[in-house]
Amino acid sequence: MIDSRQSQLKRVSLVAIALVVTLAACDQARAQDVNSELTGERLVNARKEPQNWATYFGAYDAWRYSSLDQIRADNVKNLVSVWAFQTGKVEGGLNATPLVVDGIMYLIASENRVFALNAETGERLWTYNYKFPRDLITPYGKFNRGLAVGYGLVFFGTMDNHVVALNASTGKEVWNVEVEDVKKCGCNINGAPFIVKDKVIVGGTGGDSAHRGYISAFNAKTGRLAWRFYTIPGPGEPGHETWPETEIWKYGGGSTWLTGSYDPAQNLIFWGIGNPSSDFNNSVRPGLNLYTDCIVAIDADTGKLKWYYQEIPHDAWDFDSAYEPVLMDITRNGKTEKLLVHPNKSGFVWVLDRVTGKFVNAWPYVDTITWVKSIDKDGALIGRNEPEVGKQSLICPNWGGGRSWNHSSYSPRTGLLYNDGIEWCANVTVIPQEAREGRPFVGGNVDIKPPPDGNIRAHLDAFDPVTGQKKWSVPFKYPILSSLLVTGGDVLFTGDVEGHFLAFDAKTGKQLWSFNTGSGHRGGPITYSVRGRQYVAVPSGLGSIFVSGMPATWPEAANFQTGSAVFVFALPERK
C-alpha cells in the first residue's frame, strides 16, 4: 500500500513538474542529460550515447549493436533478472523493440498501449491506451513493432492507420493524424517510425491488399504532413512505364511496413519496399513494377528519390524487400566502401554501394533456394522459377521467407553480420483475383513443404557481410522469430519461440547462457545502461501473422503460450 501511494505521489509530482518547468527528471535514475532534449542532431550521434537505445535499430545505421561491454562473453553466465514488466494483455504477443532514453524505457504493446518505465526498476511512470473504434477490422493485426522518441514526444503508428505523438513526460496525446482511412485502404501501421532531423518518418502495411504504398514524413512538433513518397510512380512520373496501361498501379502494393535507415553524411533515408500485389499472380502487372522490391534512397528533407536498386524485378513470389537496410563502411583492399547490406525475404542478402546505388554482391543465407538458379555478377536473376496459372510450383524458400522480418545485427568488432535462416518450401498455386480497393489481393495460395533434402529446419549464423562467407552456424528446430542483438562484449542475444532468451559468443556461436521467460520471443532485445550498470531487456510474448501460421507446419506450436512482458537482466551488483 505504502509503495503504491508513494508511486502515485511520485506520478502526481511528475505531472506537476512537467507542467511547470517541462522537465521530466525528478530522480537520479533519470539524471543523465535531462537538460538536453533528444533532437535529430543528438540522434545522429546516437553511437556516442551507448547508455541509450534511442531508435528502433539502436542507431541510424540499423546495426542493432551496442558498444556497451560490461556484460561480456566471459561473464554473461552470471546474469540475473532485475525486473519484469507485464503489459497486461497477451493477445497479439509483444513484437516491439523498447527504447531507452536517459534512464526511461518507452514500450509499445499490442493494441497501441504505450508505457513509460523507470529503466532501472521497471516502475511504471505512465500508461497510454489508444482509443480505437470498437468495430475496427485490423487488416494487418494488432501487433506493433515499436515507437520513436524525440523532441519530448513519443511517436507511434496505430492499427487504424493514425500517427500519434504523446508528451514523453506525461503520456498525454499531443497530436494525432489519420494517414489514410483504414476502411478504404485496408492498410495500417505496425512498424516503428523514426525521427530524422525535425521530421518523423512512417511507413505502412497494405502490400497484400489492393493498395499503393508510400512513406510519409510528418513535422515532429506539429504533425503536419511534410512530404510523401509513393512507392509506385503515378502517371507522368519516371517509372510509371514499368506498369501496364491499366489502373493496376493504384493497387500494386509496394508497402513500407518496416523501418528504414538513414545516412546523415548524404542526408538520405534508405527504405526496403515491399512486394507488388497481387503477390503471386504477376500476369496482371507485366513490367518491372518499380519501386516494389527495391531499396530506395530518398532525400530526408524533400522525400525526392535519389536512387533506387530493384532486387527482384516483377516479383512473383511475395519476396518483399522490406527488411532492414544495414549501413556499413567496410575497408577491403585498402579502400573503404560505403555499403548497404540488405537481407531479403528471398533467402539472399544484397550488398549495394549506398552512394551510387550500384550492385556489389548478392549471397544466399539459406541452403534451399529454388525460385531462381543464381544471381550473376551484375545482379541479374538467372533462371527464374515463376509460379504459373494452372501449375503447382515448388518454391523455396516459401512466402514466409528464408527469414521472417525480425532483424539481423552487425558487430563492427567482429565484422560479422548475424542473421537467422529457415530451410523450407511451399507448393504455390496462382489464383487470379480481381483488385478491389483495400481488399486482400494476394492472387495465390501456398502449401508449406519441406525442402527436397530433408526436414524443415532453422539456423542462426554469422557471415562476412560482403562475401557471405559463413563463420559459424547453430541449428534450431523452429525459426528464430526474435531480432538479434550484438554487443561490445561480443555477446549475441536472441530468443526462441519456446521462450528461451539465449546468449551466444559472437565470435564462435557457442551458447553461453539461457533464461526461460515462459513465452516465445518475437520482439527486439536491447541493451542500455543507467548509472554505470549495463542492462539487457527482452520482450517476451509470442504472436504475429507468422506465428499464427506456424501450427500448419508445426502442430505443437498451437500450444506455445503467448504472453506480453519485458524481462530485464544485469550482472549482480557488487556489494
Next chain:
Amino acid sequence: MSEDSEARVNTYGFRRDVQLAGGCRFRSGALVLAGVIGVVLLTIDPPRHIVSAAPQADKLKESKFIAEGEKLFAPSCGNAYCHGTSGVGGGAPRLRGKGLEAAYLFKTISNGIPGTAMLSFKSELSEEQIWKLVAFVMSDVKSTSDAKPEASVAGKPSPSTKASAETAASSSITGSAQAGKALFFDSTQSRSCHHCHSLQGEGTSIGPDLSKVESRSPRVLFLSIILPHDIKDPRYATVRLTLRSGDRIVGIKKEEDAESIRVYDTTELPAVLRTIQKTDVVKVESANESVMPKDYASIYTMKQFLDLVTFLKSSESPVTLKDLLE
C-alpha cells in the same frame, strides 16, 4: 439441423428463416406469426431485416455446392496471409475440421469480426455465395481436392474504380458519379474532400457531413466548393491560436477542457488533431469563415466539378454543365 423438417423452402432450395435485427428468431409454433412479421418487414425494408436464407442441410453437403464454395474460398480466404490453402490455417486461424456451425460461419463471413483482420464479405459476395463458402468450410477436410488453379477470372481492377470521363453522354457535358466518388476519396490528393468531410459513413468528420447536401441545387454545391463562404454552424468556425512559442494554428476546434484545447489543424491536410495546453496559448480568435481551401477553382477541371457535384447529388441522372451554370 433438427429444424429442417419445418423449414420453408423457396425456389432455390433455400430455407427462409425470418430473423429480426435484434436476433429473435421465430420458428415452429411461431411460424405463422413469423410469416406475418416477415411480410410486414418485407414491405417496409426487406433486405435489412431478413438476415439469411439458409440452405437445407443437404444442400450444404452437396458436392457441387461444396466445390463451388472451394472455388470461392481459394482466392478470397485461402491465401497464405489468411486461412491458408484449403482452410487449414495460414496467418489466420484454421477453419476446417473444427466443427464450426453453419449459422456462425454465415454470420462471421457476412459481417467480419471487429478487432481482428477478418473482413466483412457481404458487400462482395451474394448470400448464396456465402452459403457455398459455409458448405466448403464445413466439408470434410479430406473430401475436397487440393485447391485447383482457376484461370477464368481476369485480374482487372474493380468496376468502382474504373471511373472515367468517357462514360458521360456525348451530346452534352455531364458528370459521372463514379468519377466524382474517386475524386472525393482520392487519398493521393492533399486537397481531396474526404480529408475533412464524410459521406454515408465514409471519410472524416472534421467538417460538415455531406450525406444530406443532395437536396441542394448543383449550382449551390458548385459555388460552395469554389468560393470562400461563411459558416453558419459554429461547430465548424475557424479558430486561430497563437502559441507562446510564436507558432500559429488555424483550424476547427474539436473540444476543450479546463487544461487543454483540441483543434484540427488544417494547415496541411490530412488535418492533425492537436492537443494544446491552455498555458501555452497566448491568443484565441475565431471567425465564421470556412477553413476550406480556397483554390479548388485552380485545382479541378470543369469536368471534375461536374463529377463531384453529380456524386454529391447522388441522383440517377448526371448533372450537366447547364445545371452548374444556372
